[in-house]
Amino acid sequence: MEFRHLRYFLALAEELHYGRAAQRLAISQPPLSVAIQQLEASVGARLFDRDSKGVRLTPAGEAFRASATQLLERAEEACTRAREVQAGEVGRLRLGFVGSTLFNGLPMWLQAFQVRHPRVEIVVVELNSQDQIDALLGQELDLGLVHTDRLPPQLAGQPLYSEPFLACLPAGHPLAAEAEIPLTALSEQPFILFSRRGSPDYHARIVDICHQHGFRPRLQHEGRHWLSVVSMVAQGLGVSIVPAAFQRxxxxxAAFRPLAETIEGSTVFAAWRADGDAVLRQKFLAARDVR
Known part of the structure; x- marks a missing residue:
C-alpha cells in the first residue's frame, strides 16, 4: 500500500465517479482503476461497487475511508513538522551560559528570539566554561556562551562581545573610596578567583594580569561561578578582578572600581559542535542583533 493509493481512494470516495476522480487527480482513468485494484488487493476487501448505476462505497470502503483520511492527515502533519524543523521554526535549543551574560543582555536576547520563533523551546542552564565545553562534547548542549576561545577540535566558535575588567572590593574597604585602582594596590590583598577547574583560561588570565604588573595574587578562595566570587568579596573575604557586568x-x-591600567577586556564567545545542526543556532545568534 502506498500513500498515493490512499489519495486515489479518497478522491474516488468523494467523487464516486472514475472520470471526475481521475481529472481531479490529474491522471488518466486506467491508472486510477489499477491503483484501486491494487489497494483492494492489499487491504483484502472490496472497497467499491461499480455497476450500471455508478460507483459506491462498500461497507468495508466506508470503514476504510475514516482510517485512510486519518493516515493521510498524520502523514501530512509529519511532513509539515519535518519541514518546520529543517527551517528552524520548531525544535529545541539547549543553551549554556556563563553568569555574566545575565547582566549583558541575555534575558532580552532570549525574549527577542522567542517573539520571532515562539514554537522553539529554549532550555537554558548556567554552567562555567569548562562544564559547557564538556556538555557540548557530550551532546548535552547545542550552544554555549563561554569565556574562552580555546576549544577542542570538535567545537567551533565565534566572539560575541567584550567588556572591561573591574576591581571588586568590599564596600567598606579603604580602596573602595578611590576613583580608580592601580593593580599594584591589590598586590597584598587576599584574592578570590574563579575556579581553575571551572575555567582554566579565565583563572590563568587573572593571574597573568597580576604577573604582568609585578605581583602574584595571594589566592585565598575560589568560586565556581562569578556571582559566588562577588558574593564572597561582599562578605569581606578578599578582593577580585571581575567582568564589568557584575556591577549590575x-x-x-560589593564595590566596583575601574582599574588604572589599560588591560584587554573579558570576551564572551559562542561555542558549538562543529558537526551540529546549524539552523537553530544561526537563528538564535541572529536574534541578538535585533533585540
Missing part, C-alpha cells in the same frame, strides 16, 4: 548584579556590600 545588585549584590549589596
Amino acid at each position: 548584579a545588585g549584590i549589596q556590600g
Whole structure:
C-alpha cells in the first residue's frame, strides 16, 4: 500500500465517479482503476461497487475511508513538522551560559528570539566554561556562551562581545573610596578567583594580569561561578578582578572600581559542535542583533 493509493481512494470516495476522480487527480482513468485494484488487493476487501448505476462505497470502503483520511492527515502533519524543523521554526535549543551574560543582555536576547520563533523551546542552564565545553562534547548542549576561545577540535566558535575588567572590593574597604585602582594596590590583598577547574583560561588570565604588573595574587578562595566570587568579596573575604557586568548584579556590600591600567577586556564567545545542526543556532545568534 502506498500513500498515493490512499489519495486515489479518497478522491474516488468523494467523487464516486472514475472520470471526475481521475481529472481531479490529474491522471488518466486506467491508472486510477489499477491503483484501486491494487489497494483492494492489499487491504483484502472490496472497497467499491461499480455497476450500471455508478460507483459506491462498500461497507468495508466506508470503514476504510475514516482510517485512510486519518493516515493521510498524520502523514501530512509529519511532513509539515519535518519541514518546520529543517527551517528552524520548531525544535529545541539547549543553551549554556556563563553568569555574566545575565547582566549583558541575555534575558532580552532570549525574549527577542522567542517573539520571532515562539514554537522553539529554549532550555537554558548556567554552567562555567569548562562544564559547557564538556556538555557540548557530550551532546548535552547545542550552544554555549563561554569565556574562552580555546576549544577542542570538535567545537567551533565565534566572539560575541567584550567588556572591561573591574576591581571588586568590599564596600567598606579603604580602596573602595578611590576613583580608580592601580593593580599594584591589590598586590597584598587576599584574592578570590574563579575556579581553575571551572575555567582554566579565565583563572590563568587573572593571574597573568597580576604577573604582568609585578605581583602574584595571594589566592585565598575560589568560586565556581562569578556571582559566588562577588558574593564572597561582599562578605569581606578578599578582593577580585571581575567582568564589568557584575556591577549590575545588585549584590549589596560589593564595590566596583575601574582599574588604572589599560588591560584587554573579558570576551564572551559562542561555542558549538562543529558537526551540529546549524539552523537553530544561526537563528538564535541572529536574534541578538535585533533585540
